[in-house]
Structure formats: C-alpha cells, structure tokens
Amino acid sequence: MFVDASIFPAGHVERARICIFGSGPAGMTLALSLAESGIDVLLVEGGGLEFDAESQALYQGTVVGDLYFGLDETRLRYFGGTSGHWGGACRPLDPQDFVARPGRPETGWPIGAEDLVPYLAGACEILEISTQFDDPAFAPGLVWQDFHFSPPVRFGDKYLSYCETAPNLRVCPSSSLVNMLPRNTGPAAIGTAEVVTEPGEVSEGDHVAWKVEAEIFVLCLGGIENSRTLAWINQQNGRRLIREHDLIGRYWMEHPATWIGEAILFDNAREILDQIAFLGPDWRDQGMELYLGLTAGKQDENALLNVRFLFLEQAYASTKQLVSELLCLAPTLGYKLASAFDRNLICGGRLEAMWEQTPDPANRVALGEKRDRLGIPQVELHWRVTDTDRKSIAASSLEFARLFAEHDLGRVRLVDWIDDETIPMPQNLRHPAHHHHMGGTRMSASPETGVVDADLRVHDLDNLYVGGSSVFPTSGYANPTLTIVQLSLRLADHLRTRLAV
Numbered sequence: 001m002f003v004d005a006s007i008f009p010a011g012h013v014e015r016a017r018i019c020i021f022g023s024g025p026a027g028m029t030l031a032l033s034l035a036e037s038g039i040d041v042l043l044v045e046g047g048g049l050e051f052d053a054e055s056q057a058l059y060q061g062t063v064v065g066d067l068y069f070g071l072d073e074t075r076l077r078y079f080g081g082t083s084g085h086w087g088g089a090c091r092p093l094d095p096q097d098f099v100a101r102p103g104r105p106e107t108g109w110p111i112g113a114e115d116l117v118p119y120l121a122g123a124c125e126i127l128e129i130s131t132q133f134d135d136p137a138f139a140p141g142l143v144w145q146d147f148h149f150s151p152p153v154r155f156g157d158k159y160l161s162y163c164e165t166a167p168n169l170r171v172c173p174s175s176s177l178v179n180m181l182p183r184n185t186g187p188a189a190i191g192t193a194e195v196v197t198e199p200g201e202v203s204e205g206d207h208v209a210w211k212v213e214a215e216i217f218v219l220c221l222g223g224i225e226n227s228r229t230l231a232w233i234n235q236q237n238g239r240r241l242i243r244e245h246d247l248i249g250r251y252w253m254e255h256p257a258t259w260i261g262e263a264i265l266f267d268n269a270r271e272i273l274d275q276i277a278f279l280g281p282d283w284r285d286q287g288m289e290l291y292l293g294l295t296a297g298k299q300d301e302n303a304l305l306n307v308r309f310l311f312l313e314q315a316y317a318s319t320k321q322l323v324s325e326l327l328c329l330a331p332t333l334g335y336k337l338a339s340a341f342d343r344n345l346i347c348g349g350r351l352e353a354m355w356e357q358t359p360d361p362a363n364r365v366a367l368g369e370k371r372d373r374l375g376i377p378q379v380e381l382h383w384r385v386t387d388t389d390r391k392s393i394a395a396s397s398l399e400f401a402r403l404f405a406e407h408d409l410g411r412v413r414l415v416d417w418i419d420d421e422t423i424p425m426p427q428n429l430r431h432p433a434h435h436h437h438m439g440g441t442r443m444s445a446s447p448e449t450g451v452v453d454a455d456l457r458v459h460d461l462d463n464l465y466v467g468g469s470s471v472f473p474t475s476g477y478a479n480p481t482l483t484i485v486q487l488s489l490r491l492a493d494h495l496r497t498r499l500a501v
C-alpha cells in the first residue's frame, strides 16, 4: 500500500524488517521479490508518483571533464526511476567481463557470470524479453551480439496498482533519504535512517522529517546517487561510519560511443546473416541494424576492452557516394564494388562503437560546493574518456576492419583519428555516451579495493547494502539494466537466507 508520510507527526519512526530506498528497476525488483516471500518491506522513494520539476531539480549538478549530459537529464527522479525513459535494450554481460585482466588490478569481479545465470530467466520475465541469448560466430574472430528489446517496461506504470495492494509492502513516495546514523550496540551497523517528505508544492522549510528503523537497509538510488548519498552520509558521520579508503564515488564509468566510420557489406556477409535463425526471414527488408564484436580470444590476444560495433544501414545515395570515393582511392577494389553495387549485391552503412570504459579512479562522483534545497551537496561528476580508452577503441576498430577484409565480408573505412593520434577524438558525432551510470560503489573482495562485498553489503557495515550498476567493478559494453535486475534478484535471495525466511 502507499503511505502518505506527509501526515506523519514530527519525529515519527516507521519500522520495517527491510527498508529499500529508490523504486527504479533495482529497488522495485528487490522490494517486490522480498515482499512476495512474506518479508515486511518499506520502499522509500524520493520522487512523487509522476514526474515533477521540483523533485527532478534535486538531481542538478556539474560535470568536470568531457562533454556529458546534464545530470538532471540523464536520469529520472520519480516512482519507477529512470525506467521512465530508458530505451529497453537488454543483454547480459559477457563471461569475460567478470574476469581480471593480466596487469590490470582494477579489473575483475568477486563473482562470475555463472553467479548471475540463475537470475536470468526471472530478470527477463520482469523486463518482458525472451531468455535465449545466442551469439553466433559471424566469421573467425568476430561474433554477432544478440540484444533483446524490452517494450520498454516502465517500472512505475507496470507496478503502480500492484504496489497499492501488495501484501507486506509499504511505499512512501516524495520521501528522500537524507542521512543515516549508526547503531549504538553490536557490530558496526546502521540504526536509523533520516527521511524528509516534501508534500505538494515545495517551499523552503515546508517538509516533514521522520525516521526509519530496520534490520536491513538497501540503497537503490541509481548509478550516481548511490555514491553521492553514501559519501554524504559518511561525511555527516565524521567519516567514521564507513572506513575510508577514498573509494566512494571512484571508478565511475559510462559506455562511451562514437562513429568510427562506414562499412560496405558484401553479399557473402549477408548470406551468413541469413543463417542466423533469430534474425527471421525478413531481416533484409527492415533496414539493417547489426551488432558485431570481437571474440573474447581476439580481445585477450590484443589486450582490448570489450566493444560493440553497430552497423546502421544507410540510404542508397550514401552508399553510392562511398563506392565512388573508393573508386578514386583504390580503383581495383572500387570497380569490384561498383559492379556489385549495380547488381544490388552490397549494402553500406555507418559504424558506431560503444565500449567498455576502463575503470579509472580519477573518474568519480564527488560532493560539490553547491547544495540542493535539502541541504545535500550537489554532485560534481568528473568524467573523461581516457587515453587507454582511445587506444583500445582504435586498436579494436583496426582489428575489426582487418578481419572484415581478411574474410572478404566487406570493407571498412575508418575515420582519421583512429590511426592518427595527433587528431583529437570527436566527442559529439552521435552522442557522448549512453546514460549508463556504473561504478562508484564497486564490488570487491576486500575494503581496500571496493565499497561493497560480493553480497553487495557495504564492507565493514553489517546491515547496509547497495543495489544497481554503481556496484559494477567493470562495465562490459552491454546496457546495464538486465544485469541490475539480475543482481537485485540475487540480493533478494541473499537477504531471504540471511533473515532465514
């Protein structure tokens, strides 16, 4: 049921076994899974049931570094969270994304791909996608990457009426977590969470402050806000609540993306695609959108970050132009292409790369000087595409182009900066990144290297957990929400075991 916290008397204490903050894909999945097992859950959501500008304004902040989206545009602060405008592209992380790379101590998850497999079917059901992900070989060294598309599920719309009547679940909208205080006895743990509810039109000081006492607390505030809130709570507690290794907010990652050139696809490449059963018989008529990558072996061989190459079929006139340019540059190949083009045996398209960003401690969510109207420092996001990123994406693109030619699948024409380091990498050819906010409270085996453990529990705190992509130690290239939902289902299992339910 929904609870109107704006009528709580001053100093009110709400009690629950588990209190979850944030109702996006991470928090909603966890809350519903636990409540369905009979556990008493309180779900506290900072925004209202619908979008409103005043709640959204609490997401304002600044970006230091490369071109990025406005921080109040790249996420949503209301019931259902950012699923209110996500695109729905889904894919699990690749097994190699979990593995530590040689000579790179910042890589490697304390869990493996196999730990998330049991939660794939449940996550796919929630996101309304099929569970079968196939990555057929496209050619030696190259794979087709299978993405599925959620309708997309808007968690607020999908679960609103369910939340009204769900047993064991209380939802408090318009209520923001602003602080946490330690328990006075027993192992280091959270005793109380402080919450502020802003009813209706907001004016300065017009709010109700109340408290939550729970056995377990879980932050599911999104891939930027988890770090901001944890850093702020620790600061308010004299940095003694969480032992400081200067890691909160660090190793923040996105999926940078940029156009890397154009490609011509020969008919034999299209014949291989005809064999990929799940594309269906009509795929040639639909305006081709292909997702291709390098195999794990190729990545390891060349120490490359994981990458997705997107081929987007372009109009007839653009392909004709590309063929005539090639005719001038490489006449032998050009004549072959021109003749195939006349017989409708090739097609052309633009190539976009979206890649795993190298985890870098300098990329971080920090607390800025300016404060929001609840008194919390706004986010100062430090984000740059690093030199390692650039080198890796350049090397991957060259390898991709080489394999394309070697297997006579077509030809790739890469943009100049790929093999000329003196040319700056443009940031805004399509968009700078994908609104995927990862890292900041990374998962690790020890508190020296991360913020949460393999069970998503904050190191050194007995009852505080974190859900969402802020726990990713590395990002792969796959859109994060399917993994977020898998992790929440896994966390629900862990908490059921812990509470012996």
Ligand SMILES: Cc1cc2nc3c(=O)[nH]c(=O)nc-3n(C[C@H](O)[C@H](O)[C@H](O)COP(=O)(O)OP(=O)(O)OC[C@H]3O[C@@H](n4cnc5c(N)ncnc54)[C@H](O)[C@@H]3O)c2cc1C
Residues within 6 Å of the ligand: 021, 022, 023, 024, 025, 026, 027, 044, 045, 046, 047, 073, 074, 075, 076, 077, 078, 079, 080, 081, 082, 083, 085, 086, 087, 088, 089, 090, 175, 176, 177, 178, 220, 221, 222, 223, 225, 229, 434, 435, 436, 437, 467, 468, 469, 479, 480, 481, 482, 484
């Ligand atoms: C334009 C766009 C397109 C996208 N497309 C895709 C895609 O195709 N595929 C994909 O996988 N991902 C996509 N994403 C990313 C996807 O939306 C996120 O991965 C996902 O929503 C994260 O879920 P979450 O629950 O961790 O965080 P969120 O969905 O951000 O939810 C966080 C919740 O916490 C609440 N909250 C914040 N602060 C407080 C507080 N102090 N107290 C209480 N509650 C608070 C917020 O109101 C919100 O409801 C896209 C994102 C954008 C912006």
